Every structure is written in C-alpha cells, then in structure tokens.
Amino acid sequence: MLVHICCAVDSHYFLEKIQEEFPNEEIIGFFYDPNIHPYNEYRLRYLDVDYSCKKLGIRLIEGPYNLEEWLKKVKGLENEPEKGDRCTVCFDDRLETTVKKAIELGHDKFTSTLLISPKKSQDKLEKIGAELTSKYDCEFIFRDYRSGKGSQEQGLVVKENSLYRQNYCGCLFGLSAQREHQDKVMDEMFNPISNQILPESIESRLELYKKRDDLEEKNIPYKIIKQRFLNYRLMSGITKIDKKIIPSYFLCYSTLNRNSMNGRIEYEKDEIAYLNRDEVKVLSLKSFNEIGNSTYQTVKDLMFNPPTFESELNIRNKVTNNPYGLSTILVVDELIDGKYEIELNALIYEDVKEVII
Incomplete structure (x- = not known):
C-alpha cells in the first residue's frame, strides 16, 4: 500500500x-x-x-x-x-x-x-x-x-x-x-538578502529539528519546549549623510519612533558616535570589528555576510549594556561629521519559539 x-x-x-x-x-x-x-x-x-x-x-x-x-x-x-x-x-x-x-x-x-x-x-x-x-x-x-x-x-x-x-x-x-x-x-x-537565520524563522526551525535528529541518533535525552519572546524583523533601512546615501548596516532590534530621523553627531568616543536625536548610535566598521572580533573589510561585505543574530545581540549589549534595547545602532565604513538622515522600517512583535533543553 x-x-x-x-x-x-x-x-x-x-x-x-x-x-x-x-x-x-x-x-x-x-x-x-x-x-x-x-x-x-x-x-x-x-x-x-x-x-x-x-x-x-x-x-x-x-x-x-x-x-x-x-x-x-x-x-x-x-x-x-x-x-x-x-x-x-x-x-x-x-x-x-x-x-x-x-x-x-x-x-x-x-x-x-x-x-x-x-x-x-x-x-x-x-x-x-x-x-x-x-x-x-x-x-x-x-x-x-x-x-x-x-x-x-x-x-x-x-x-x-x-x-x-x-x-x-x-x-x-x-x-x-x-x-x-x-x-x-x-x-x-521573510527572506533576508543576508541569509541570516532569524528568530522563529523557518530556517531556525529547520536547524532545531536537525539538532533533534542528531540527539535522537546519539540517544541523548532532550525535550522541546516553547518560550514567549519579543521578535524583530527589519523591513528596510537607509542612511544618508549630507543627502548622499551611504552603505549602512542596522543591528537587530534597531527602531525609530517615527520611522525616520535626522541629526548630527553630538558626542564621539572609541569610534562610536552618539547622535543628538532618537538615541541613535553609529559605529565605524573598525569599532564593529573590534567589538565583535570580526574582520570585515567593508560594510557591504557585512551586509551580505553578517554575523549570527546572537552575535549581533552580544554586540548591542556591549554598546548599550542591554541586548534587547531598541535604540538604533548602525554601522558605517567610517564616521563622518555631517547631517545624518535615517529611514528605518522595522517590526517588533510578541512571538513564541521552540527551543531544545
């Protein structure tokens, strides 16, 4: 049959x-x-x-x-x-x-x-x-x-x-x-151009159930449980300096109150710039590499070959002492003193995911 x-x-x-x-x-x-x-x-x-x-x-x-x-x-x-x-x-x-x-x-x-x-x-x-x-x-x-x-x-x-x-x-x-x-x-x-595995995406579930199969084969005890959490999806983001679009990478959980802002660098320390509006932080690629222990040559390289989502959370935590903070953190090739215009469309929503314990 x-x-x-x-x-x-x-x-x-x-x-x-x-x-x-x-x-x-x-x-x-x-x-x-x-x-x-x-x-x-x-x-x-x-x-x-x-x-x-x-x-x-x-x-x-x-x-x-x-x-x-x-x-x-x-x-x-x-x-x-x-x-x-x-x-x-x-x-x-x-x-x-x-x-x-x-x-x-x-x-x-x-x-x-x-x-x-x-x-x-x-x-x-x-x-x-x-x-x-x-x-x-x-x-x-x-x-x-x-x-x-x-x-x-x-x-x-x-x-x-x-x-x-x-x-x-x-x-x-x-x-x-x-x-x-x-x-x-x-x-x-959602299918990000970076191919980064996002929380509670189909790709993350696929990885989880592959791990289940591996644990079964090795006869290792486990249990799949569910957890509530705050999920995030970046829809689009654009950065302009003095009206010129530049390559930029937005870290996970970056948000803006009204999806757009403009401002200037108010304070700078250790290749991290703090803008004068909306709690925005701007990292040079050099600073990003030092914090994340990476070797990216350009922001475009970062955009198409990003670290894991978990690594981004660690970097956010090192910058703000809060892995789930919602301030915009973006990475540019080098810090430039000029007028920053940022457009950001991102979603934050309650979700449930499976994890193996």
Whole structure:
C-alpha cells in the first residue's frame, strides 16, 4: 500500500493505525506536496516525515516539488477559503499522482494521511479516492482515524515523538488568509538578502529539528519546549549623510519612533558616535570589528555576510549594556561629521519559539 503523506503531525498516528490494521501489507510512504511554500518549509516537513518514517520502519519516497505546475492548476482559486475549491484541486493533484506512483510500484492500494487532518474535508477525499479507484483499478483505502478519541491520541503521539507541529496547512494562499485573519506578521515569507537565520524563522526551525535528529541518533535525552519572546524583523533601512546615501548596516532590534530621523553627531568616543536625536548610535566598521572580533573589510561585505543574530545581540549589549534595547545602532565604513538622515522600517512583535533543553 502506498500512503500519501502530507506532514509528520498527521502521518505518524495514521501510519501506526494502518500498520496495525494491515499487518501483512508492505507500507511505503510517499511525500508529494508541491503546494508547500516556501521551499525551506517544504524541506522542514520532509525532514520531519523522514524522521517519523524511520521510527516506524517505513520506507519513504519523495515526489517532485513541482510548485510552478501546482500554481498553474490552482490559478483563479487563490482567494478560496480553506476546504474550498482550491483544496479540491490540490487533493485531485496529490491523490492522482499518488495512485499513479502506486501502480508504478506494483501496489494495488493507496491512501492519504490527509484523511486525519482536521482542516481537510474527508467527504471530498473519499469522493476523489472512489473516482480514482474506478479510473485506475487501484483501491483507495478510506479510514477515519480522527473520530472518537483519534484526534486526542494523535496529539499525544505528536508530543511523545517530538514532531514538528506546523501552524499552517502549507500553501501560500492559506497562509496569507490565515495570517490576515489573525492580524499577525507573515514572517514565514521573510527572506533576508543576508541569509541570516532569524528568530522563529523557518530556517531556525529547520536547524532545531536537525539538532533533534542528531540527539535522537546519539540517544541523548532532550525535550522541546516553547518560550514567549519579543521578535524583530527589519523591513528596510537607509542612511544618508549630507543627502548622499551611504552603505549602512542596522543591528537587530534597531527602531525609530517615527520611522525616520535626522541629526548630527553630538558626542564621539572609541569610534562610536552618539547622535543628538532618537538615541541613535553609529559605529565605524573598525569599532564593529573590534567589538565583535570580526574582520570585515567593508560594510557591504557585512551586509551580505553578517554575523549570527546572537552575535549581533552580544554586540548591542556591549554598546548599550542591554541586548534587547531598541535604540538604533548602525554601522558605517567610517564616521563622518555631517547631517545624518535615517529611514528605518522595522517590526517588533510578541512571538513564541521552540527551543531544545
């Protein structure tokens, strides 16, 4: 039996039940989810499914990540609600690809872990499965493992196995509608030009669950817990001196009261300039290198190859004695005595992140 898998949160319990009910079947997992966006989220979910399948002794096959083809299929349905027509098209695509793969592998049965997801319509999935059974002469196994205490048992399995519990279905359109309804920042779609790993970004989650896998392999005890914290995202920042734009790098947690300011150097010490407005500090690259023990040659080099987020917090702490202070701290190649004009668009918001202890 080939089992289409959408994510480990939905698949682990479902696969356990399938193994119990069909002990003589060769169960193979098929991860085919071109709807998942962005790509690092796709990689994270695949990593988690691979981890889950290894625990269950199930062979896993990865399907193609043909996002562009999927986008063409759902064109015009971008604003459909969850469980609407866009989801139907998505089900059609993933289940038909699954049944074709099942036949290719010589299987006579197929199913999908989408059946256990509380955000998916079982009626639609059962109907599509029946149509594909008739079309391809390969039996769709419909099972409702979420009724009764199924959802509760599934939740316990997720906790016991430290699985990644994602907070959106996977597709861009579902995510954007969900975040708009929640009035939350859609930070899943932030991709800084510096490639710096930001707090509670998909990239940071990917690193965390890679560490989980490593601890599991080494049989080292651990636990994943959640922590509330104040998150930060820099949208844009520009620095002008005497009306000329210069390369500048804004340290994390830099903010301005009105997103813009202009001022002059009021005091200078150890290659750090203190402007006369909005508590702005300006570091020369030389000072930044000394404080951060780095060897950047230019600010442009710093912009595209920054230190870690944690290193920036340490530098902020050394400058202001407060790692989470909100004063703007920017780095320039050299301090210039002139009129500084700064435009800064940044977001600060409450968030929750997972950490391993």
